[in-house]
Amino acid sequence: MPDISVVLPSILQPLAGGQSVLTAPVDGPVTVAKLLDSVTADFAVLARRLRDETGALRRFVNVYVDGDEVRRLQGLETEVAPGQEVLVIQSVAGG
Amino acid sequence: MVGMATTESFVLAIGTKKGLWLATSPDRRTWSFTGPHFLMSEIPSIGIDTRDGRTRIMVGVRNEHWGPTVAHSDDLGATWSEPEQGAIKFPEDTGAALERIWQIYPDAESRPGVVWAGAEPISVWKSTDGGEHFELNRGLWDHPHRSDWGAGYGGAAAHSIVVHPQRDTVHVAMSTGGVYRSLDGGTSWEARNKGISAYFMPDPNPEFGQCVHKIAADAAVDGRLYAQNHHGVYRTDDNAESWTSIAEGLPADFGFVMLTHPRRQGTAWVVPLKADGERIPPNGELAVHRTDDAGGTWKRLDKGLPTGEYNSVLRDAASVDSAEPAGVYFGTRGGTVYASADEGETFTEVAAHLPDVLCVRAAVVAGA
Numbered sequence: 001m002p003d004i005s006v007v008l009p010s011i012l013q014p015l016a017g018g019q020s021v022l023t024a025p026v027d028g029p030v031t032v033a034k035l036l037d038s039v040t041a042d043f044a045v046l047a048r049r050l051r052d053e054t055g056a057l058r059r060f061v062n063v064y065v066d067g068d069e070v071r072r073l074q075g076l077e078t079e080v081a082p083g084q085e086v087l088v089i090q091s092v093a094g095g
Numbered sequence: 096m097v098g099m100a101t102t103e104s105f106v107l108a109i110g111t112k113k114g115l116w117l118a119t120s121p122d123r124r125t126w127s128f129t130g131p132h133f134l135m136s137e138i139p140s141i142g143i144d145t146r147d148g149r150t151r152i153m154v155g156v157r158n159e160h161w162g163p164t165v166a167h168s169d170d171l172g173a174t175w176s177e178p179e180q181g182a183i184k185f186p187e188d189t190g191a192a193l194e195r196i197w198q199i200y201p202d203a204e205s206r207p208g209v210v211w212a213g214a215e216p217i218s219v220w221k222s223t224d225g226g227e228h229f230e231l232n233r234g235l236w237d238h239p240h241r242s243d244w245g246a247g248y249g250g251a252a253a254h255s256i257v258v259h260p261q262r263d264t265v266h267v268a269m270s271t272g273g274v275y276r277s278l279d280g281g282t283s284w285e286a287r288n289k290g291i292s293a294y295f296m297p298d299p300n301p302e303f304g305q306c307v308h309k310i311a312a313d314a315a316v317d318g319r320l321y322a323q324n325h326h327g328v329y330r331t332d333d334n335a336e337s338w339t340s341i342a343e344g345l346p347a348d349f350g351f352v353m354l355t356h357p358r359r360q361g362t363a364w365v366v367p368l369k370a371d372g373e374r375i376p377p378n379g380e381l382a383v384h385r386t387d388d389a390g391g392t393w394k395r396l397d398k399g400l401p402t403g404e405y406n407s408v409l410r411d412a413a414s415v416d417s418a419e420p421a422g423v424y425f426g427t428r429g430g431t432v433y434a435s436a437d438e439g440e441t442f443t444e445v446a447a448h449l450p451d452v453l454c455v456r457a458a459v460v461a462g463a
Contacts, residue, residue, distance in 0.1 A: 012161075044179040049161035052192035053184050060160045090160040 001025040002082035006039045008046075009089055015046035026082050032063055033076035035086060050088065060093040102461050105416060106171065107424060108152060109432055109446060110138030110454035115154055116446065117172045123422055123436035126445050132172050136161075140411065142199030143458040144225065146207050150460045153210065153226040155196025163193050165212070167226055176227075183212060183220055183229045189236065191216055197252040198411070199226065203260035213253035217244055217269050221281065232281050235267065240286065240303055244272040247306055247325075254410060255310045257320065266310060266320060266335060273305030274322065276335050290338035292327050309353040309410045315360035319389065323353040323365055323410075330390045341390025346377040351410035352425065356438075357417040361389040364415070364423060364439060366408045374407045383423065383439050399442035400433060409453055416457040426452025 003023040013020050022039035024030075030038075033055065040047035050061050055076070057063065063070045064087040070078045080086060107118040107126060114131030115138045133156050140155035149169055157163040165182035166175045185191040198213035210226040213219055218236055220229035235253070244251060247270040255268035263280035266287075273288040286303035293305045306325035313319035318334040321341070326349050329338040342348035347367040356362035364385045369377045376382065381404035382397035406429035413425035423439045426432040430449035433442040434457075 045177060048164065048181050049158075052162060053181075053187075054190060054192045056192065058160065058162050093159055 001027055004030070004035055004080055004082055004084055004086060006035065006086045006088060011090070012046060012049060012088065015049060016043050029079040029081045031076060032065065032070055032078050032080060032086065035080055036063075036076070060091040062089050062091050063087070064089065103418075103459055104462065105418070105422070106143060106150065106152075106458050106460050107432075107434065107445070108141045108143060108154075108454075108456045109426055109449065109452060110141050110154065110411075110456075111426075111430065111450040111452050112137045113450040114138065115141075115172075116449065117152070118445065119171065123416075123418070123434060124443070126434075128446070129172055132175070133166075137453060139453045140196045140199045140212075141454045141456040142201050142210060142226065143456050143460075144201040144210065145458055145460055146201065146204055147225070148461075150458070151225060153199045155199055155212070157195050163195055165196060165199070165226065165229075178227050182222070182227055183214060185218075186231060189231070191218075195250060195252065197254040198256055200256045200258070201226075202258050205260060211256045211258060211265075213256050213267065213269075215250045215252035217241070217251050217253050217272065219253050219256065219267055219281065234277065234282050235275065235284050238275075238284055240272065243304065244269065245304070247271055255307070257310055257312045259312075264334065266312075268307040268310045268322070270308065270325075271304055271306045273303045273307050274310060274335055275303075287335035288338070289336065290331075290340075291322065291324055291329055294326060308351045311353045311355040311363065313355055313360055313363075313389070314358050316389075319360075321353050321355060321363045321390070323350050325349070326371060328353075328365060328390070341386070344393040345384055346382075346395075349374070350408075352408055352413040353410075354413055354415050354423065357415060357421055358419075359387075362387050362438075363390070364413070365393075366413065366425060368407055375405045376407075379403050379405050381427075383425070383435075383442075385439050396435075396439040396442075398440065399435075399444075404429070406431075409451075411454040412452045414455045414457045416459050418459050422457055424455050424457045426455050428452065 024038040109116040116130035118126040136158040142153040144151040153167045194215040200211040202209035210222040219232040222229040257266040275284040276287040322329040328342040352366040354364040384393045406427040416422040423435040428451040432446040
């Protein structure tokens with residue numbers, strides 16, 4: 001089955017067992033929300049770092065699909081197809 | 096059993112805008128520091144739980160990117176634990192998400208394992224497993240006043256929790272909303288702000304809506320509490336049925352801190368700031384003020400404190416310990432922390448050049 005890769009920033013990799021890339025096997029397009037559900041299923045703390053308990057993406061967490069930030073697309077409902085790459089990057093924020 | 100006198104030591108926890116520092120001391124004069132823990136995350140709340148024969152340090156952590164969480168350590172910060180699913184998590188039906196943990200409050204010796212938390216959005220939580228999992232207090236969450244509660248500059252939060260050590264009386268203070276009291280352990284809540292001014296509202300004496308910055312209970316007089324308000328310092332002797340001003344004698348009635356003595360009646364400490372619009376120590380002269388007669392008179396305490404200090408002291412950036420005489424500790428937004436081993440008569444600087452100090456807690460612990 002093809003899969004979709006989610007690339008994590010180094011600061012989050014300890015929460016994914018040291019992995020820099022998580023993959024989810026899919027048999028067709030899925031939403032970013034479902035993709036995050038899948039790749040964080042075994043990493044509950046990682047899941048909480050990315051989204052709050054309502055499921056919303058945290059304000060300064062950016063998710064890119066093929067270079068486009070999902071807030072500029074359909075948010076977490078943006079569809080991702082097998083073979084595409086998803087990047088999680090913290091935004092430039094803080095003081 | 097080992098004698099307390101030979102094994103007591105002191106723990107000081109300093110939560111800042113960019114991490115946590117921990118210090119231990121055998122005598123409250125020399126301190127050994129570790130940190131920063133949780134570098135680049137703010138630590139707005141700390142609870143040190145010395146019940147059950149262990150020292151558990153619980154911290155509210157908030158990272159600008161990765162959100163809030165609660166962590167705890169049973170080995171003075173050598174290791175930290177965080178429940179997989181999170182210790183504080185809003186139930187799905189609320190549609191709410193945790194923003195920040197403002198208060199972590201271990202309950203009395205008589206209720207081991209019970210820990211309370213206050214959070215933003217305005218909410219109160221209770222744990223019965225030593226702070227590893229908290230349950231939302233539905234009585235306050237569903238309170239009919241909720242839609243009228245507001246946000247102060249720092250956010251809308253329940254920041255003060257005072258629990259009666261024997262009875263089911265709980266007082267909570269929130270900004271803005273004021274003081275709420277429960278007589279049934281938190282099932283139902285009523286506003287209790289009579290006498291506290293809300294000068295910033297059209298009706299300056301509303302039932303609720305006050306911006307009470309901090310409340311603390313008198314350890315020895317049942318039904319007596321003290322409040323530092325957004326302008327105004329108050330005392331109640333009737334379990335918050337009514338409040339009267341005790342600000343006379345202070346250089347300013349604005350401030351955030353309210354501390355009470357761990358045992359002695361009538362003793363409380365405040366750190367006055369000039370005004371709402373000028374949140375600095377009056378004339379830039381930092382001083383703690385202590386009353387020993389429940390607010391009848393105040394004594395200025397500034398020995399060991401600098402002049403020319405223009406940083407404020409936030410509501411939880413101050414603490415007392417339970418030693419005799421009691422220790423008094425506080426930190427500034429300029430990152431300096433002061434400690435007194437004699438109830439505020441003299442202070443020494445124990446840390447400087449830290450990030451903004453958000454929370455300070457101190458405790459007497461066995462060993463360490």
